[in-house]
Amino acid sequence: MKCFIYLFVIVKFGLSVVFTTEINNMPVIGVLAQELYSKSQPRGSSYIAASYVKYLESAGARVVPVKINQTRDEYERLFNSINGVLFPGGRVSIITSGYAKAASIFYELAIKANCKGDYFPIWATCLGFEELTYLTSGKLLLTATNTTGVALPLNFTKDSAKSRLFSSFPADVMKALASEPITENSHRWGLPIKSYNTSEELRNFYRILSTNNDGRVEFVSTMEAYNLPIYGTQWHPEKNAFEWTRPYIPHSPSSVMTTFYMSNFFVNEARKSSHRFSSKEEERAALIYNYSPIIPGKQSVFQQIYVF
Ligand SMILES: *[C@@H]1O[C@H](CO)[C@@H](O)[C@H](O)[C@H]1NC(C)=O
Ligand SMILES: *[C@@H]1O[C@H](CO)[C@@H](O)[C@H](O)[C@H]1NC(C)=O
Numbered sequence: 001m002k003c004f005i006y007l008f009v010i011v012k013f014g015l016s017v018v019f020t021t022e023i024n025n026m027p028v029i030g031v032l033a034q035e036l037y038s039k040s041q042p043r044g045s046s047y048i049a050a051s052y053v054k055y056l057e058s059a060g061a062r063v064v065p066v067k068i069n070q071t072r073d074e075y076e077r078l079f080n081s082i083n084g085v086l087f088p089g090g091r092v093s094i095i096t097s098g099y100a101k102a103a104s105i106f107y108e109l110a111i112k113a114n115c116k117g118d119y120f121p122i123w124a125t126c127l128g129f130e131e132l133t134y135l136t137s138g139k140l141l142l143t144a145t146n147t148t149g150v151a152l153p154l155n156f157t158k159d160s161a162k163s164r165l166f167s168s169f170p171a172d173v174m175k176a177l178a179s180e181p182i183t184e185n186s187h188r189w190g191l192p193i194k195s196y197n198t199s200e201e202l203r204n205f206y207r208i209l210s211t212n213n214d215g216r217v218e219f220v221s222t223m224e225a226y227n228l229p230i231y232g233t234q235w236h237p238e239k240n241a242f243e244w245t246r247p248y249i250p251h252s253p254s255s256v257m258t259t260f261y262m263s264n265f266f267v268n269e270a271r272k273s274s275h276r277f278s279s280k281e282e283e284r285a286a287l288i289y290n291y292s293p294i295i296p297g298k299q300s301v302f303q304q305i306y307v308f
């Protein structure tokens, strides 16, 4: 099988040898929308939190919304036009929601493309991380954790030092990540190390870069795929710089540096993709600039959201 040979070459010689090194300095990244859980928003039934858009823009990318309820053909067309995709956090089903359906199509297309040497990175935050565990294993391996609104330092694994994600980070940022509570956790579920250990699919696919502990369960907090540009954090790198609605969101200088280094890493991954829209008009029509963010209700955890 072709993909197998490519993966073998990647394992043996590393990602950079297989993929072309031409750099695309105009990367466009898709961000998945998801169903609105509160029906109080009259303007639409799905949303994207604006912090994910700002996060990617801050490192030099432009964003297109990936709306729910599109056909497979429409998702494929979009996939071939953009340079990476971000599965954001949220609270919809990782199996049946429109978000889950779109994620599953993009995941499958990304694996196929990468196996053919067509670089296409995926970033997954919080719910997106949980979605990846389901897409890769085909199973629900998550356990309830007591982690709704708490900032933690990362417990780095030995493997983190040789990871693609963290090996380029400056030493002071790594030190801050390991010692200061600057990674914001807002999740009810986590992937226990024990479940990772017992899942062959996950073990063969992802390298664990950091773990955390809620006092009861040790769970995976950062991971990257061994052989593909797929990355997941159970925590929220985008919130430190861009969300102000809860007292537990860190805003210290080192926490904001973390936001930037994470987005910078992913946008650099997207710069390795050469996908493009078939015309400037099509690109213009797809970009998030066609929409204006709104201020959601006072209870919302988000500063601003885009509604579709
Ligand atoms: C998606 O489809 C569902 C079910 O058909 C519908 O209720 C919902 O309004 C649609 N949402 C969007 C944003 O198109
Ligand atoms: C959950 O964690 C918080 C600290 O983040 C702690 O105060 C609380 O007691 C914990 N609750 C349970 C049920 O363990």
Ligand SMILES: *[C@@H]1O[C@H](CO)[C@@H](O)[C@H](O)[C@H]1NC(C)=O
Pocket: 193, 194, 197
């Ligand atoms: C998971 O596997 C690793 C490596 O084999 C081992 O060091 C660790 O103790 C295991 N952890 C759990 C919770 O099973």
Ligand SMILES: *[C@@H]1O[C@H](CO)[C@@H](O)[C@H](O)[C@H]1NC(C)=O
Pocket: 152, 153, 154, 155, 211, 212, 213, 214, 215, 218
């Ligand atoms: C780091 O790991 C240790 C040992 O498992 C654990 O006691 C501690 O709570 C973890 N720290 C965090 C911030 O999760």
